[in-house]
Amino acid sequence: MKHIVILEDHSDAQQWLRAVAEQALQPDSIAIYGTLSQALAALEHSQPDLALVDLNLPDGSGLEYISAYQQASNTAYSVVTTIYDDDLHLFPALAAGAKGYLLKEQSKSKLVAALQGILEGEPAISPQISLRMISHFRELERKKNLGSELIKQLTPREIEVLSLISKGHTANECGKILTLSKYTVSGYIKSIYEKLEINSRAEATTIALSHGLI
Template sequence: MESKPVLKQGLIVEDQPATAEWLLARAHETFPDLQVSLAANLAQGRKLIAAQRFDVALLDLGLPDGSGLDLIRLLVTEQPDCIRVVTTIYTDDHHVFPALRAGAQGYLLKDQPPHKVSAALQGIVQGEPPLSPTIARRLMAVFSQPESDADEAVRLSPREKQTLTLVAKGWKVSEVAEHMQVTTNTASGYVKSVYRKLDVNNRSEATIEAVRLGLVRTEI
């Protein structure tokens, strides 16, 4: 069975006080019991990450003393189980794709209506990558190919497609193995095969491919 994440500790990194409060309201609206720590810059974010464990992090990219990408990478290394979600105003490729490559598992735009942001955050516990509709459309556009091109999905076996779907939803290899009723080594082999065939290197890139192939449902 799918193991849904239990979110107890949250981190919000945002330099604008009003926006930080807005995000805090969205987080509490979605997860009433979530204990949230606030950081206004890169340095504060690093200190908090070093001091405690987080289940979910909402990270701005443009910070006064650096880039939120550094915090994404730090969390990937130090707290890999923390769900990393970018919250920003940037929709261009120069921000979206570096964030996903760095290890972001979601990308939300702060100019969305509150209920849209809350709904996207709620998707975390449903195993759905939190993507703003604009970003989901952009991913679909970038990775769409003419019908004459070879479809990567055709090259994936049914088991590999299933593995890709589960990995994109945030499942651990052990959970994939249990769900598919195979050994952990076998599930790990499926993951490696999917990464090789799709020419991706991590879960975030695999998620992009799963979105493009229509294996993960997004609200567009």
Template sequence: MRQALIVEDLPDVREWLADVARSAFPELEVTTAARAEEGLAQAASKRFDLALVDLGLPDGNGIDIVRALRREQPDCLAVVVTIYDDDDHLFPALQAGAFGYLLKEQAREALVAQLLRIADGEPPLSPPIARRVLSLFGQAGAPLPPPKAEPQTLPPSPVRLSEKETVVLQRVAKGYTLPEIAQQLGLSRHTIAEHIKHIYRKLDVSSRAEATLEAARRGLVR
């Protein structure tokens, strides 16, 4: 394991993932990318042994990078690292060729331990993800669910935040800092940062003040 690609748009999370990867494989030379376009360019120009890829990127979906690596560099082990543990994110990633699927809410030590499983030829899977996959294939050898068909046209839809995103946004609106929110909810600050990133995208805002005003205008928080 010599070369690693990390695709993550949040700088502190990107550095955290680089540290996790080097802790598992000290000899790694790490290349980073903050956007899908950069990740695809790196995948086209350099050979990698390992890739840690976020799904929600400012200019696209990390699944496109996983798919490109699978096609162009079949020996590269692409591992998704995300906050999403639902089927709509998990199974498209596996179908695209992801070798593993890790959740950011885990402790650093747990992520390192799961990456170390690669040395034994085992896919790194967070426990909830492993249980979900085993449950599915325990159903008489059921295949992966087919990907959802893309609709031809979609009418504008109202903003919908998940229950966790709503809780995080309420605390943002009350002025709590990211570390304070993480402590209150018992999650890592990296996971809270991911939630805030997706909240900003859903509300089409770029600051705490804008998020608070937009959320209040839409009736998402009071």
């Protein structure tokens, strides 16, 4: 790992992650960006070997960077570094292309070990996240069977919106992609939730994953 990017807006966390990355991987260089726009601008000129990405940024979502990085590099390796361990953050991140998901609350030694594992082909995933994923996939078949009947009720446009929101896009972003107003998209999302009998984006992502929509 010669070049590493850290996308994180809090200065203390920036230095903490820098120390972790230096100890784990001894890179030639580490670039730190505090905003999404800065990181995306840099991505146009060079792609890192590894990106440690926070999800909540002052000017957008880390998911946007992960997606752009995936498109820019065939060897993109993004690892989410966050405080969030819930499905609403986890699965959209994985769908966007993240290859790892680490909780910043872990000790430095555990984070170092997780990053070192990348060199051995091991995914950088916190134990709590692994357990959540196992639980998720145990439920996947049950939800897939239920979703198979309910998803038949969706219109082609609703299928498109479901696919996009499951990838982490906001209503506004969906509108731009589909050339619709964000209010029209919000109406589709409401209809999707009602037809699928769900209440969250995490549940929508689960159903979309099980039906190959992302």
